Amino acid sequence: MLLAALILSEGCTQQPQSSAVIAQVGNTALTVEDLRSLVPDEVLKGASQSELVEYVNQWMRTELLFQAAQAMGYGRDPRVEHRVMEARRDILVDVFLEDELDIEPLISEEEIASFYENNLASFTRSETEVQAAILWFEDADHAERARRSLNGGMSLAEVVADSSCGVVASDLESQYLSRLEFGEGLGDAVFGVRAGTVSRPIHMGDAYILIRVIDRKEAGTVRSLQVVRDEIVMRLASDLWEMKLDEMLARLLEQTDVSINVEAGLEALGRERLP
Numbered sequence: 230m231l232l233a234a235l236i237l238s239e240g241c242t243q244q245p246q247s248s249a250v251i252a253q254v255g256n257t258a259l260t261v262e263d264l265r266s267l268v269p270d271e272v273l274k275g276a277s278q279s280e281l282v283e284y285v286n287q288w289m290r291t292e293l294l295f296q297a298a299q300a301m302g303y304g305r306d307p308r309v310e311h312r313v314m315e316a317r318r319d320i321l322v323d324v325f326l327e328d329e330l331d332i333e334p335l336i337s338e339e340e341i342a343s344f345y346e347n348n349l350a351s352f353t354r355s356e357t358e359v360q361a362a363i364l365w366f367e368d369a370d371h372a373e374r375a376r377r378s379l380n381g382g383m384s385l386a387e388v389v390a391d392s393s394c395g396v397v398a399s400d401l402e403s404q405y406l407s408r409l410e411f412g413e414g415l416g417d418a419v420f421g422v423r424a425g426t427v428s429r430p431i432h433m434g435d436a437y438i439l440i441r442v443i444d445r446k447e448a449g450t451v452r453s454l455q456v457v458r459d460e461i462v463m464r465l466a467s468d469l470w471e472m473k474l475d476e477m478l479a480r481l482l483e484q485t486d487v488s489i490n491v492e493a494g495l496e497a498l499g500r501e502r503l504p
Contacts, residue, residue, distance in 0.1 A: 252285050254292040259285065271402075277365055277436055278397050330473050336465050344461050345454045352452045358405040360444040361419050364388065364396050365436045371395030372430035372437040379427050385441065397436070405446060405456060 252259045265273065268284075276284070303309060345352070362385050366372040375394040379385070389396045408416035414433065419440055422428045428440040446452075454461075 252289050254289055255296055257292055257296070259288050259292075274399060276398055277434075278367065279435060326474070329477065330470055335469060336462055340465060341458060341461050342454065344465060345457065349451055352457050354446060354448050354450050354452065356407040356409075357420075357448050358407050358446050359411075359419055359424075359442055360405045360446075361403050361411075361422070362441045362443060363400045363403070363415075363419075364439045365398040365433075366395050366430070366438070367397055367436060368395070369430045369432070369437050372439055376427055376430065376439055379439070379441065403443075405444070405452070 249261045250258045251261060251264060298304070364372075364375060364385070366375065371394060375388050375396065378388050378391070378394060383391070385399075385401050388394050389399050389401070408420050410416070411419050418428070418431050418433065418438070419442065422440050422442045424442045424445040426442065428438075430437045430439060
């Protein structure tokens, strides 16, 4: 997601900003604020230092190509204008539907609770799941210092905010995940830590991590309504959204002159007419 956002950006800050400059190509700068506007916070928080470097390098490569294309006049190429118009139409439709079909306020807490009670079987865990917070460090010394701070009573948020602890990335809002969902290597590490404890520094790739297991739920237990609420809202919203979209399209068809002549199109293309 983050990489896609950087690839799609066509240049960032053109003039000096108060935000720190991460990279610059010609007169175009990528600032910290630019990066935050391009990339969701949850992705940035989970990115390692090496990943951030790669993201910035990708922005730099794309910006170099963009500026070269601009200099050679491709900004006036009819193919570009056509694609921009197509993308603009799709974006306009997306934004229009986001505003006009805001479904979530139409879903009551009673509907959510009823759906939960009537579908408990689908919310039963088939595997053991763990909720964990994970901190990443460049070296073992900082990881050990942070571990002592946590065992001494500091909260995870305080450790992340303390620059002396050397946290380079963190995930403090982990959902309940199975061993497989955590991923190869990390899953084994997480499931090797007892609930309520903090691991010793674990060497993982080019970094060291600390894992605090917040909770553990065994296979066969039922996920709480609080845990699955967003999933239920999404499932209810999907059905309601389709219904509201059909109603909107029917209303627009009544208000607008619409004609379709597929046979004429097929004939113009030299295709056989419909039977």
